Amino acid sequence: MANFKAALEALVVGKLNHKSLSKQLDSVLNSSPKFANKMLSELDEVYGQKKLNDKQYSVLKDQIIKFRQAHASKTNKHPATQKQNTTEKTIAPDLLHEDDGELDATVIGGEEKTVIGGEEKTVIGGEEKTVIGGEEKTVIGGEEKTVIGGEEKTVIGGEEKTVIENTNSPPKTSTAGKTSATATATVAPNKTAAPTGENDGNYGPGSIIKQRFKLEKVLGIGGMGKVYKALDLLKAEAKDKKPYVAIKLLNEDFKDHPEAFISLQRESSRQQKLAHPNIATIYDFDRVGGPGTPVYITMELMEGMELKDFIRKKVRPKKGLPFEEAYEIIEQLGAGLTYAHELMLVHSDFKPGNAFLCNDGTVKTLDFGIARAVKNPITGEGEKTLFDPGKLGALTPAYASLEMLEGKEPDTRDDTYALACTAYELLTAKHPFNKLAANKAKENNLEPPEIKSLNKKQNRALKRGVAFHRADRSPTVEHFVDELAGKATWHKNPFVIAAAVLITLTLMLISPAMDYMHQRKIEGLVTEINQGDQQTIDEKLGEILLLDKTDQTTVADEAKNAIQNYFSDNVAFLIDANNDEYDFPAANKIIEEIGKFYPESQFLQRQTTLVTTSKKKIISDLNAQYVSALKDPQLINDTKNILTKIARIEPGHPLLEDPRPSNAYRLLALEKFDANQFATALELVKSGLATAKGDARLADLEKKILQAQRVAELESDLNIIKGQLSSLISFRDQQTVISELADLSPDSDLIQSLSIKFKPLLQKELGLIIKTGGRNDAEGLASNYSALMIAFQLNEKLTEVKLTHLTDDARKKEISRMTNSNINDIESALGNIDTDNQKWEIKLLRNIQELASLSKQDKSTDTKLIKYREQITNLYLDKAKQTLQEERFDAADGYVDTVERFAPGLEVLLDTRNAISSARDESERKAKVEANKSDFKIFTEANNIAEAEKLFEQLKADIPQTDTYITSEAPRLLADSYARLAQTNAEAKDYVAAFSLVTKGLELDLTNEMLRSLKDEYQAEANISELTELFKTSLTFPTDVRLKIDQIENYASATNSSAFRKNIASILAERIDTLKSKDENAAAGLAQTAARLFPASSVLASLKNELKLKPWEGLSAANAAIAAGKLTEASKLKENAAEKFGTHPQYISFTRLLDDKKKEAENIYKIYQQDMESAGEEYEKLKVAKSLLARAKSFWADSPEFGDAENKLNQLIAKVKPKPKPKIRAREQSIDAISGNTSDGASRVNWKPMESDSECTKRLAGYGKRAKAICFDMIHKSARGPLMVVIPNGDTYEKPFAIAKYEISVSDWSKYCILSGTCKPIKDKDKRNDPIRNISLQKAKDYASWLSERTGKIYRIPTKSEWEYAANAGGKQPKKDFNCRVSVNQKLIKGTGIVSVKSGKSNGWGLKNYVGNVQEWVMDEKALLVRGGAYTDAHSKCAISLEREHKGEGDEATGFRLIRENVG
Secondary structure (H helix, E strand, C coil): CCCCCHHHHHHHHCCCCHHHHHHHHHHHHCCHHHHHHHHHHHHHHHHHHCCHHHHHHHCCCCCCCCHHCHHHHHHHHHHCCCCCCCCCCCCCCCHHHCCCCCCCCCCCCCCCCCCCCCCCEEEECCEEEEEEEEEEEEECCHEEEEEECCCEEECCCCEEEECCCCCCCCCCCCCCCCCCCCCCCCCCCCCCCCCEECCCCCCCCCCCCCCCCEEEEEEEEEEEEEEEEEHHHHHHHHHHHCCCEEEECCCCCHHCCCHHHHHHHHHHHHHHHHCCCCCCCEEEECCCCCCCCCEEEEEEEEEEHHHHHHHHHHHHHHHHHHHHHHHHHHHHHHHHHHHHHCCEEECCCCCHHHHECCCCEEEEEHHHHHHHHHCCCCCCCCCCCCCCHHHHHHCCCCCCHHHHCCCCCCHEEEEEEHHHHHHHHHHCCCCCCCCHHHHHHHHCCCCCCCCCCCCHHHHHHHHHHCCCCCCHCCCCCCHHHHHHHHCCHHHHHHHHHHHHHHHHHHHHCCCCHHHHHHHHHHHHHHHHHHCCCCCHHHHHHHHHCCCCCCHHHHHHCCCCCHHHHHHHHHHHHCCCCCCCCHHHHHHHHHHHHHHHHHHCHHHHHHHHHHHHHHHHHHHHHHHHHHHHHHHHHCCCHHHHHHCCCCCCCCCHHHHHHCCCHHHHHHHHHHHHEEEEEEEEHHHHHHHHHHHHCCHHHHHHHHHHHHHHHHHHHHHHHHHHHHHCCCCHHHHHHHHHHHHHHHHHHCHHHHHHHHHHHHHHHHHHHHHHHHCCCHHHHHHHHHHHHHHHHHHHHCCHHHHHCCCCEEEHHHHHHHHHHHHHHHHHHHHHHHHCCCCCHHHHHHHHHHHHHHHHHCCCCCCCCCHHHCCCHHHHHHHHHHHHHHHCCCHHHHHHHHHHHHHHHHHHCCCHHHHHHHHHHHHHHHHHHHHHHHHHHHHHHHHCCCCCHHHHHHHHHHHHCCCCCCCHHHHHHHHHHHHHHHHHHHHHHHCCCCCCHHHHHHHHHHHHHCCCCCCHHHHHHHHHHHHHHHHHHHHHHHHCCCCCCCHHHHHHHHHHHHHHHHHHHHHHHHHHHHHHHHHHHCHHHHHHHHHHHHHHHHHCCHHHHHHHHHCCCCCCHHHHHHHHHHHHHCCHHHHHHHHHHHHCCCCCCHHHHHHHHHHHHHHHHHHHHHHHHHHHHHHCCHHHHHHHHHHHHHHHHCCCCCCCCHHHHHHHHHHHHHHHCCCCCCCCCCCCCCCCHCCCCCCCCEEEECCCCCCCCCCCHHHHHHCCHHHHHCCCCCCCCCCCCCCEEEECCCCCCCCCEECCCCCEEEEHHHHHHHHHHCCCCCCHHHCCCCEECCCCCCHHHHHHHHHHHHHHHEECCCCCHHHHHHHHHHHHHCCCCCEEEEEEEEEEEEEECCCCCCCCCCCCCCCCCCCCCCEEECCCCCCEEEECCCCCEEECCCCCCCEEEEECCCCCCCCCEEEEECCC
């Protein structure tokens, strides 16, 4: 047989009988016990392949297990732990693997050993000791427990577990398991081993594993399984005093991860080798039955706490351990790791959480389950492992070396890095890089701050230990530990030894003369640098770099001041923004040069910080200028210079790609465009295009401005000769100008007014031709004036002229010819689409318009006309949508305007215009948000808190509150800025300001680790400053003094805390001694308080015992007065006792309480006085003020001032208390009823203004959309004046005013006529809600004057500004659905006439029909105007801004509304 597995195969096929195999198996096991585990594995493998039956498997396994139990000492020992005197070995080759090589079978001599139940017992001096894993252990009760922080913890196999019983809490994370050979119980030969009563696989308390371990209760739950307290039945039977073990039963997940399981087995065999007092031990690893059954591990128990908890609970409050105490722990940690490294194992996840501090002071390293084999130093090969720790989440980034994070091969120096981090924490209570991973710390150029209590060598050891690169790190853990202790370490470094030998040989060969010359050369170079100017130093720096490393270091050190001054002067010059030659990229190159001479130095760090901070500060200042310039048309061109400066400072800065300048130019140009300042607008656009070449939105705006500019020029020219256009010939002379204007602006007011003049002239000429002319005359008229008729949109009239004097067939033939001609032209145009060509558009529009006029002569063309219009509409709407997606809003609007010319009045046009408007608003909002985010980042990086806070408030207004930028990103940036500012203040020893900044930062980001770590430290230091001043002067102290002292004790450094206690005890003792002779009561009180605050001070305790405090007899009465709110009486008691008890602690405390009560009462009284001042004689406000006064009196009941104020207030309230209002009328009487009942209401002599049911008051301002907010004045006992809404005050108006909700209606006017008798009422009920028209401005003013006289209020026509302010409603506009002209197929579908004043939607303040229906009179300083447009205006033209001059004469399209001044 070649090996055991082959023997099993032979058994399966019948070539070998069971008896023969069993004999050979005994022979091999006796001669080579180390093969027991391997044979078990091979047996499981063959059984798992269903080749062996249950009986064969059970008998063979039972034979191997019995042997392993009886020979545990031989199967478990590793050669590294055995003694050297051995006997000759006997090996049975036929049962060994061919490639296994030799095995060392070692007989332990010189010491008597007894193996009992698989456990090695050693009798030493007559006392029996249990040796487990090579270490003597004593376990009390089979289980070690400790109470940590009030919670019972059990340490099992190096893991701290929380005791969990009958709970379904989520499992605590656990690392890969720890393994060894196991001692097992005998299995009956006729069945497979399985837990008693647990054949279903549900193991728990009560289950028995391997017929030996009874699970009693769950101790903890980990990621790999549960940990149980288990009774070893074998030991219990033997009456062992320590029958309990801990068993970790792995969960079912390992069945799904076979690679992890195999790796776990391999790693367990490694950990068996780690028998060391500073490494936790794992005893046992096996399956509960055959293949596929769960795996279990037995583990060592320990009593104490994890090192991470020790650091948190013991080290942090002390701000670090003294070196001697910390080093005792570090040394033991290093010993355990060194031992593992000697066996070529790297821990790979060393951290405080994987170290355990036992109660006896022993420190153990845990969790070698994921340890990895390091490469053999001779062969360069390492044992392959089947998993990487990182893949199982085993790496802890804060303690993992840079190489581990990068996935490189394991190295012992990885553990050195983790140990150095842990050592730093023990000494300072802080991680050297604030728990940042090595790669992040390296990116941020972090260096661990030096520890002041250590010497240079010790600090250097720590610095080398946490070096980012292996080559710079301490070569071994032992080297690091020795160097940290201050021991000589050079002799332990092989590289140093080799270098020493080389130096010795060199010194023996090189003559002393050469060494002398070299030394002189170095000294001369140092002298030249120290005495040289900038140019000399610049030249010599190059020479230094040509020297070897030792000489470079010598020169750089001995000429340090000159070289560093040279570098710092150059850096300062290059980062000075006031200097035209500043150059930050060059400054960064100097930083690189400094790194060559002084790597990892504080000087390098300072210069780097200086450059970085200066750059951020200058960019922040430039950004502030940049933002201001973007908003100011006078400064916007400065943005180019600002960006040029930023490019010089940081060539790749994001601001250089900022889209805001082009957008700012566009918005400023639009502002000027809306103000008709076309030249200025065009200049801004051209400047913008120079900055952002090819910007489509600017190009669109340029086109729009040029067109508007041309329209203005044409209108100006025509307005000059407008009065001279009185004949057709005069019109024809201006035909070119009029046609161009009509093409550019078909809805121009001037075109419409000229059309009105042109139409009668044309009609008159056509009439003459019809009466006296012929066909030639008609053709001549058409030829001469067709362009004008098209310009004035008289297409039907043009068709009529062209068909004049044609009848019957001739007429039909001409109609057909014209129709076909237009159809051909349209088809041709649609076959060669060129929507961006204005000539193409104009020609197509004329064809469509003429075809539309011909369709009235020939209805057969209607279908084609509809099809063409639909096709053209779709063309331009598609272009509009395309440009809308590109955010070219002006271009999109232009395409919609074109559609309206071809197919006016389409509903889809309103929707498209609204979509464009909404998209434009959203685009502007997004642009603003992104710009503010960019500025915010710049300001926070530069610690410009004031500007950053302003921007944050703007961002919160513009972004949803649930957005992650508002909830997380922005607060984090701002909090980081607060943290940096706090550190700056702390460096300046201004801890009060530093603590305030930290507090503000934490309000923004509670998770900010830096702020959280700084808060307690700064608070403690701030408390020291504050309390030192307090204890110098005060006799009594606030209640929070104790808390502040505790904060100092807990969070200040041990040195500062101790110095504070000593200093304050000295100050207080000196003050008490001084007071003794002057005021014994004051001294006694201060002594009592001081001793209570500082109980450790023997001096203060002595003074307390020496001095006795005499009581203040009047204290009870004084306190009773305060309790009753009689502060005046309490004040008198205080005055009476002042002379005798003024310095008494009880008196001082009482005085403080009395002052607080008075202050609170006076603060409330101040608010009452302010409310009284604003209340005037308003009853409701006076009642509110009264409640405030009552609250003030509850604090100070006997205040004479408060009493007088109460009497005056009660009198005023009684005076102004309103009478009960009459019930609100359900509805006013009809006009007919009023006209029949004017005897007591019409006479001006008898009438007196009466109170309104709904007065116009300030409280209604801005709520006009609500029915209850509509107000009015009474003009008759049964009639209301116009219904009004109150407009709120704002930037434009300091006081609110009322304005008519609706246009003045026929009903309003008729009431006036009836009650005044000055006009005839209109009693047609159908017209009652129509706007009143066809009255002159003077009559409207007469109506307003009558209303003023009738109501006692001031009514008038609104000014232009008032009307516009009310109409705009602060931007709260309804959907554009107003009564203006809309036509489809030249048929009006909207704007056919007036509609009810109550129709349509209200704006945000309640006004209706302010756009469309009738245009409304407004008063201007220079002229009478009408605003808003009328039903006769095109829908696309109607707007709040539509404005015309008016003569004040009555017409069909003009109405008005009134305003009322001085609302209550």
